[in-house]
Amino acid sequence: MIIVKTKEEIELMRQSALVVSKTLGMLAKEVKAGVTTNQLDKLAEDFIREQGAVPGFLGLYDCPSTLLCSVNEAVVHGLPTDIPLKDGDIVSIDCGSIMNGFYGDHAYTFEIGDVAPKTKKLIQITKESLYVGINELRVGKRVGDVGFAIQNHCEAHGYGVVRELVGHGLGRKMHEDPEMPNYGRRGRGKKFIEGMVVAIEPMINGGTHRVKQLKDGWTIVTQDGKPSVHFEHDIAIVDGKPEILSTFAYVHKALGIESDEENKFRQKALVL
Template sequence: MIIVKTKEEIELMRQSALVVSKTLGMLAKEVKEGVTTNHLDTIAETFIRDHGAVPGFKGLYDCPSTLLCSVNEAVVHGLPTDISLKDGDIVSIDCGALMNGFYGDHAYTFEIGNVDEDTKKLMKTTKESLYIGIDKLRIGNRVGDVGYAIQQYCESHGYGVVRELVGHGIGRKMHEDPEMPNYGRRGRGKKFIEGMVVAIEPMINMGTHKVKQLKDGWTIVTQDGKPSVHFEHDIAIVDGQPEILSTFAYVHEALGITSDEEDKFRQKALVL
């Protein structure tokens, strides 16, 4: 069952999402060669708590960490380690926060040093597919319309779209209805309704879409060992249209990136 949020609740969810956005922005300055993901996890927990929230992942489903850090062929759910990031790596950092009774949850894939051009293209396409999917989150469409749009765009570039892992509704629980696959058929699935809030999160692989889980019980990796990229936003349907609650603006500011990709999905001006 889809749990509809009031406009007041959506504003509370925006605050939760922005704590995550600010955390990712802080981490953007720290993600570099020689840094461990355990270090990133430690400073992220402190940052979230200092901003009046609690880590959304830590303790959820017995998750031991604040962040999930997936390096190179890791798709999602990578546990932080003491292994240093190295030049040419990519790392997808997924972060959650609980504030005012609501969760925020989104992710960004970062480059470390000199990343090869093929991987950069994968990152660019995956990020573009996120906004292509968000554009379909509007009254009159269904879950399958979002998944179809993401799948067609990524597969047209020769990439694998992960099937076993999907986006989700979000609210007072981290995972609510509906599931939001990154693949599907147009016109199929649950109808979008006013006040629903979801996390859309393309998980796109350089090669095969097939994945496997490591022995740690958490980390999901590509079966062929090729890189995978993950981007995620929290989005509400407000006045029939998609309204992004999270933002990559803090990451972009830290990295010196100029972007207007979120502008069409934001009814209220974002004040950094």
């Protein structure tokens, strides 16, 4: 069952999402060679609590960490470790928070040092596909329209679109209806309605779409060992159109990146 949010609830969810956005922006300055993902995890937990929120992942489904940090061939759900990041790595950091009784859930893939051109291209296309998908999130369209748009954009470049893991509705629970696959057929699936809030999160592999789970029971990796990239935004349908509640602006500011990719999906100017 899809749980529709009021405009007031959507504004509360925006606050929850921005806690995560600010956390990722803080981490952007710390993600570098020699740092461990366990160190990043501790920084994130402290930062979230300082903002008056609670880590959204910690304890959820017995998750032992605040962050899920997926390095190189890890797709998602990577548990933090004491292994230092090194030059040329990429790390997808997925983070959640709870504030005002609502979840925020948001992810960004970071580059460490001199990343291979092929991997940079994978990052670029995956990030583009997120906004291609968001553009389809409008009243009257369907889940399959979003999935088709993401799949078409990524497969045109020869990349693998993960099937086993999908985006989801978001609200007072981390995972609500509807599921939001990154693949699909136009005109299929549940119809979008005013007040829906979803997390759209392309998980795109540099080779095969096939994945496997490691023995830790959490980390999902590509079967062929090629890198994988993950980006995620929280989006509401407001006045029939997609309204991004989260933002990469804090990350971009920390990294010196200029971008206007979110502007068309934001009805109010974002004040950093």
